[in-house]
Amino acid sequence: MGKENFLYVENLVKHFPIYSRGIFLRKSVGTVHAVDGISFSIDKGTTFGLVGESGCGKTTTARSILNLDSPTSGNIYLEGKEIGAIFKSKNKAEIQKLRRKIQYVFQNPYASLDPRMTVADIIMEPFMIHKHVPKQKWYDKLYELLGLVGLEEYHAERYPHEFSGGQRQRICIARALAVEPQLLVADEPVASLDVSVRAQILNLLQQLQQKLKITYLYISHDLSTVRHICHRVAVMYLGKFVEIAKTDELFNSPLHPYTQALLSSIPIPDPKTKRSRIILPGEIPSPINPPLGCRFNPRCTIKNKDLCTKTEPKLTDVGNGHWVACSEAHK
C-alpha cells in the first residue's frame, strides 16, 4: 500500500462543523466525525468495495476523493500524484484534466439526470466542456456510448422521464464514461433498482471493466452485490475502517466482530440454512461524540472492558493482505 498504487488514500479525514443557531453569534459547537483517518489503495483495473451501514462515512469518503467535499486533512494520490493540492490550487485547466480521470455515478438515477435535457444533451455535455472529441465526431461517440451501456440509438432524443430506473442508471453510466475516465466511483448504483434490473446493471459494470480496464470504487450497504463485483472490500464503521481484505477472504473468514455480525444478519434466500444470527444490541452511536477507545465497543460482544474502552485499535496486517482493527480478534 503506497504511492505506487493506482489510487492511494492516506489518512483521509473529513469533519463537518456544527454551528449554533443565530445570526450574529454563530459559533462552532461540535464536529461530525464523518471520516476519521482512513487509508486504502486500489490497483488499476480492479474493484474496491466500501461497505457499511448508513451514516458510517462511505459517501463522504467518495465525495472527498473527488473533492466534492474538500477533505479536512489527508492525502489522495492518483497514479502517484497528490491530487488534493491540485484541487486546492484553483488552477482550472489542471482541475478539469483531473475531473476527466475520475467520474461519479450517483445513487439515485431519478435525481441525477436533468429532466429538461435529452439523453443526447446529457451525454454530449462533457464533450462540450472537455473538448476531447472533435465536433464532427460527437454523434458517433454518442451512439458508441449508448451501445456500450446497452441502449438503442433512438433513445438519444428522449428525455429522462421516458426511461425506467435501470435505463436511467445506464444513461448515468454512459455520461460518466463520456470523458473516458480511469476511475469510476459508483455510489450505491443499484440500491434504488429492482432485483431483476439490479443484475443487469451489475453485469454491465463488470463487462465495462473488462472492456475498458476501468478501476471502480464501489460503495454499497448491500453485501451480496459487493461479494459479486468487488476484488477487495473494506468494512467501515463510524468513520473508520474495521477490516480490509480480499473479497473471498473477508466473506469466508471475517475477523472483526462487526463484520461477523454484519455478514450474519444478511437474510439468505435459502430456507434450509438456519444460521445462528449475531444480533447486535443497540444502534450506531452518533458521529458527533464517537465512543472512546474502539468505536464499536458499546455494541461489541467480545470486548475486553479495560482495553477496548480506552485505546483505539490500529488497523494491523494479519497476513495475506487482510487487515483488521480489533485488539481481541486475532487472539
Added chain:
Amino acid sequence: MVKKILKIEQLKTYFYTWAGIVKAVDGIEIDVNEGETLGLVGESGSGKSVTALSIISIVPSPGRIVEGKIIYKGENLLEKTEKDIQQIRGKEIGYIFQDPATSLNPVYNIADQLTEVIRRHQNVTKKEALEKAIELLSLVEIPDPEIKIWNYPHQLSGGMKQRIAVARALSCQPSLLLADEPTTNLDVTIQAQILQLMKSLKHKLGMSMILITHDMGVVADVADRITVLYAGRVCETADTRTIFFNPRHPYTKALLTAVPSLALRKEKLEVIPGTIPNLIEPPSGCRFHPRCEYAKPECSKEMPPLEEIEPGHFVACIRALEIEIKSPLGHR
C-alpha cells in the same frame, strides 16, 4: 383442516388516471391460514402494496376496488360500510407501513399516537391507555419506555421508529398483521433486530401475518408460505420450501437466480431481460411472456389461470408441467 383467516378472491383494484386505467391489481387470489406468515413477494409495481391497502380499504384516490371478495373471518369486507370497517382496521387488522419516518405524525409525541389507537378501539381511560402504551413499548424492546414515550418521532432513530410502528400496529392485539416492507429502509443489523422481534411477537401473540417484501432472503427466513406476484397477478403460491427448491413458474425461478448470493459466487448473474410492463396496457395473455425464456405463441393469447398442480402448490403458467425448471438451490 386449517382455518382460513383471510381469503381474497379475484380482487381487482384499478387506478383511474388521466393517462388511462392502471390495472395495479388484476384478479389476485390469496389466502392466509390462521397463525401463519404469508410472504407476498414481487418487484415494485407488482401490486403488493395495493393488495394490502385494499384489504383495509384505504386505496388512495384515484384508485378503486372494482371487483372481488375479501373474506375475513367469514365476512366479506367489501360489503361492509365504512363505519364497520373502522371497527376492523387497526383493531382486527394491524398495519405496518414501509417508511417509519412518514407513517408517524411528526407533531404528536409517541404517547399521543399510541393512546389514540388504544382509546379508539378499547374502552379505557386516558391513564390506562398510557399504561398500556408503555407496556407496548417494553414489548417491542425499547429501552426506558417511560421516558421514550414522551419523545417525538424526530428524536428517534429509524430502527426505533419502526419499533414504535410495530407497537402501534399491535396495540389492539390484531388477529392479522399486514407488514408492508417493514425493514426495507433499515440497515441490515437493524433489519435483523426488527425481523427477530416480529417473529417472536407473532409467536407470543399468535397472530397471522402478511409480510410484503421484495427481498427473497427475508421471506426465506420469516414466511411459512409465499405468494409471488408479477404485474398485478399471482404467479405462484406454495409453501416456502417448495418456492425455493421446486418452483414451477419461470418468473419465480428468474427472481431466485437474479439475486446475487452470498453463498455462491457466479461469474455472471443471470438476467431477466427487459423491464416490468406498463400496467395501463399490460401484455396480452400471460403478463410475463415478453420476458419469459420458455414463452410459446400460446402464452400471448390467454391469461393463464391459477391452477393447483399438487396439493397446496398453485401456479399460473400453461406450461408449468411441461417445462423443466431447476432451482438455483438444487432440489430437495
